[in-house]
């Protein structure tokens with residue numbers, strides 16, 4: 001008896017996930033492997049990938065266009081939450097995982113599979129995100145992760161694959177581990193494992209080196225409705241088109257690179273290089289619009305919620321009761337986050353330089369230092385007396401003999 005009869009495998013076309021196909025069948029007694037490749041805008045051609053899976057022994061090879069859902073249902077809530085893990089990483093890889101898990105579970109249910117599988121190793125966050133998301137969506141499905149157990153080196157994996165007709169990578173394989181989708185790229189490993197070594201220019205694909213960026217700034221007006229980006233320069237755009245265009249502009253001006261040491265959930269510190277030009281620019285713009293339209297207390301309280309929300313996305317808890325509760329809070333706060341932010345892109349920066357909204361809470365007659373000032377200056381004195389009273393009492397007490 002094998003570990004499972006019929007398995008739906010998350011498939012990328014790479015050597016590791018390809019080797020999973022014969023491995024599941026030969027070593028773990030799986031009778032039938034169905035692969036599923038999700039298009040998240042990684043720029044691969046899915047036709048050849050589909051063929052590759054069949055050649056490696058998949059019974060069926062599914063391809064799902066998930067781009068719209070990825071941006072609308074996963075990236076946009078992240079933007080509304082200004083989600084940045086450890087204050088920096090906009091979760092461009094992490095946000096894709098719950099969606100892939102959902103597609104796997106749906107396919108497993110459709111094909112009557114008793115398990116789903118993925119090619120993650122035991123050291124990363126992605127395995128956690130897959131396993132926990134799958135458990136949340138269908139606790140009866142088994143999750144198989146061959147690469148967590150097989151203990152093969154890169155060379156051994158390639159050799160194993162060759163025995164089953166999986167061609168070894170044609171190009172001399174890159175030393176980096178790279179994950180790409182519409183939101184950006186995550187780059188790890190190789191020379192980057194030394195935290196002191198600067199990333200070579202060649203690791204970047206979406207962002208220009210500052211030396212090559214235009215010498216003129218570029219302005220883009222980003223329109224939001226209830227916290228969701230809906231237009232660029234007044235032109236209404238579908239989510240995928242919008243992220244694609246803002247990636248282009250921001251990337252051209254060299255904005256959106258991150259070089260950081262990161263705390264993985266499994267306890268390991270890791271060196272990460274990211275580029276996520278569009279997503280980071282949208283978060284900057286969104287946060288700016290919130291500063292115009294949210295009251296001070298909501299805005300300040302939301303910062304704490306954002307921190308928790310970012311952690312739970314990172315830690316694989318997208319489908320969890322805490323996430324649902326925080327979503328309700330965040331959605332409520334976005335009711336009036338509608339308006340436009342003017343962003344300036346120049347030499348590696350994306351700066352909000354103008355903002356307007358019909359829901360703006362900015363009141364010129366209160367803020368002005370001019371003659372049309374309506375603020376009651378005398379009221380400030382009584383306010384300060386009461387506000388400062390505890391401090392005054394404390395200070396007096398200190399001075400008592």
Ligand code: ARG
Pocket residue numbers: 091093094125126177178179186188262272
């Ligand atoms: N450290 C990032 C994260 O956990 C990026 C992971 C990249 N994944 C990969 N399979 N290369 O979200």
